[in-house]
Amino acid sequence: MWFKHCHLYRCHDTEVLSLEDLETALAEFAFRPVSPREARRVGWSAPAGRRSEQRVHEIQGHRLLSMLRQERLLPAAVVNDEVNERSEARELSEGQPLSRRERQLLKEQVMEELLPQAFTRTQRVELWWDTRTRLIGINASSRKRAEEVLDLLRQTLGSLKVTPLATKTPPSRGMTQWLSDPGSRPASLLLGDQVELRAAEDDGVLRARQVDLDSEEIQSLLENGRQASQLSLGSEGQLRVMLHDDLALKSLQFDDALLDEASQSDSGEDPIVSLETDFALMSQTLATFVAQLIEWLGGEADPATPTP
Structure with a gap:
C-alpha cells in the first residue's frame, strides 16, 4: 500500500464531496472485467482488494482511492x-x-x-487526496497513467479542476543549484548518491549511482553547463525520493522508523485496520514532505488555468 511513486496535482475545486456522496459516485464507475471484445477497461475498486467493498478510505482529511486497469495483451x-x-x-x-x-x-x-483469445493484465493504481490542502498524489510510474486516473475521477465527479503541481523555482534549476553550491541547500535536505545530468545541448544524458555528488567530477560536469534532471534526496525521519524535473517523486523509500511503527501497529487480524494504519502514516509523511519540498523550491507557482 505504501506508494512507490507519486505524481502531484493541485486541485482547484473549493467544494469537497462528502464521503457518502463520493462512495456513491465511485460505485457508479466500479470496475468490471473486460469483455471478450474490449481491449481495455478501467474502474474503481476497493483499496483493500477482495477483503472489502469500501471504495474510499478517509483518515483525518486524507482520502485513498484505487483504480483497476485491465487490458488484453495482443502483441x-x-x-x-x-x-x-x-x-x-x-x-x-x-x-x-x-x-x-x-x-x-x-x-x-x-x-x-x-x-x-488474448490474455489479460490487471494493474492497480492508488490515488491519495489531501482534502485539507487540495493536493492529489497518484502512485503511478508514468505521467500518462496518472492522467488516466484523473480522467476517470473527472468522469466520476462530473468535473475536476486540477493542474500539475508547480513551484516558483523549477526543479531542474533548484537541483542544479543544490549540487553546485552546497551552501544553498536547505538545512533539512538530505542529499543522496544518485543523479541524472543533461547537457544544455543535445549531448546525451549522464546517470551516476552510488557516487559522491560533491566530488570534483560532478562539479566539473556542472561547471561545463550540465543541468540536473533527476536527483536523489530526502528528509530525516520521513523518506527518500528521486526528484524529477517535472516534480514527480520516484522510487520512494519511507524511513525505517515509519515502517516499524506500521508493523508494530499491525495485529494482522483486521486487514482494513492494517490498510488504514499504513495509509495514515504514509499520507501524513507525504503531506509534510511535499510542503517542505515546495518551500525548498521557493514556494508554489501560480497555477495555469485548469480545465474542468
Whole structure:
C-alpha cells in the first residue's frame, strides 16, 4: 500500500464531496472485467482488494482511492504477422496488391478475431487526496497513467479542476543549484548518491549511482553547463525520493522508523485496520514532505488555468 511513486496535482475545486456522496459516485464507475471484445477497461475498486467493498478510505482529511486497469495483451507482431499472411493470400488469389484501405480493414478484422483469445493484465493504481490542502498524489510510474486516473475521477465527479503541481523555482534549476553550491541547500535536505545530468545541448544524458555528488567530477560536469534532471534526496525521519524535473517523486523509500511503527501497529487480524494504519502514516509523511519540498523550491507557482 505504501506508494512507490507519486505524481502531484493541485486541485482547484473549493467544494469537497462528502464521503457518502463520493462512495456513491465511485460505485457508479466500479470496475468490471473486460469483455471478450474490449481491449481495455478501467474502474474503481476497493483499496483493500477482495477483503472489502469500501471504495474510499478517509483518515483525518486524507482520502485513498484505487483504480483497476485491465487490458488484453495482443502483441503488434502477432497482429502484423497474421495480416501479412492473409494479405499475401488475397493478393495471390486476386492477382493484385491490396490498397491501404483494404489492408487497414483486414487489420481491424484480425484484431477483432484475436482479441477474445488474448490474455489479460490487471494493474492497480492508488490515488491519495489531501482534502485539507487540495493536493492529489497518484502512485503511478508514468505521467500518462496518472492522467488516466484523473480522467476517470473527472468522469466520476462530473468535473475536476486540477493542474500539475508547480513551484516558483523549477526543479531542474533548484537541483542544479543544490549540487553546485552546497551552501544553498536547505538545512533539512538530505542529499543522496544518485543523479541524472543533461547537457544544455543535445549531448546525451549522464546517470551516476552510488557516487559522491560533491566530488570534483560532478562539479566539473556542472561547471561545463550540465543541468540536473533527476536527483536523489530526502528528509530525516520521513523518506527518500528521486526528484524529477517535472516534480514527480520516484522510487520512494519511507524511513525505517515509519515502517516499524506500521508493523508494530499491525495485529494482522483486521486487514482494513492494517490498510488504514499504513495509509495514515504514509499520507501524513507525504503531506509534510511535499510542503517542505515546495518551500525548498521557493514556494508554489501560480497555477495555469485548469480545465474542468
